[in-house]
Amino acid sequence: MSSVDANQTKDGFFAHVYEVVEQIPLGMVATYGQVATLAGGMGKARFVGFALHANPRPGIIPCHRVVFADGSLTSGFAFGGIDAQRRLLEGEGVNFLADGRVDLATCRWSAGT
Numbered sequence: 001m002s003s004v005d006a007n008q009t010k011d012g013f014f015a016h017v018y019e020v021v022e023q024i025p026l027g028m029v030a031t032y033g034q035v036a037t038l039a040g041g042m043g044k045a046r047f048v049g050f051a052l053h054a055n056p057r058p059g060i061i062p063c064h065r066v067v068f069a070d071g072s073l074t075s076g077f078a079f080g081g082i083d084a085q086r087r088l089l090e091g092e093g094v095n096f097l098a099d100g101r102v103d104l105a106t107c108r109w110s111a112g113t
Contacts, residue, residue, distance in 0.1 A: 013041050017051040024065040027093040028109040029102050031069045038112045049076070064088040065109075071101035 016039035024030050030038075032045035041047060052063040053076070064085045067073055073082045073089075090096070095103040102108075 013039060013044065013047060014051040014054065016040055017048050018056070018061050021052070021061050021063060021066060023111070024062060024109050027107065029065050029067050029071075029089065029094060029104070029107050030109045030111070031104075032066055033069055034109070034112050035066055049074070065092075067102050067104075071097065071104045073100070073102070 017035060020035050020038045021030070032048045035048045036042060036044040039048070048066065052061075052066060055061050055063050073085045075082050086096070086100075089102065094107045097103050
């Protein structure tokens with residue numbers, strides 16, 4: 001993460017990421033790219049991942065609601081791994097496809113799409 005400078009963390013892009021992620025409704029998901037665009041950083045999906053891995057308020061900022069563009073969960077989910085992320089999403093009523101991906105057709109947050 002050395003390529004991320006301090007201006008993108010607490011007071012910059014990371015702060016915008018946290019603001020966006022806090023708005024994702026219960027039972028819905030957003031993609032990394034979608035969050036990046038809404039946070040003012042189109043094309044910075046990887047930085048969204050860095051921000052969520054450094055989540056300063058786990059349980060408040062629902063980083064488990066962010067998934068890959070194809071609905072896949074991340075094996076790098078920082079707060080318990082892929083199984084924990086799936087349990088959290090299922091507990092909120094998020095639908096999954098037979099192959100384990102989130103059903104984006106029914107559960108994707110419409111903001112920015």
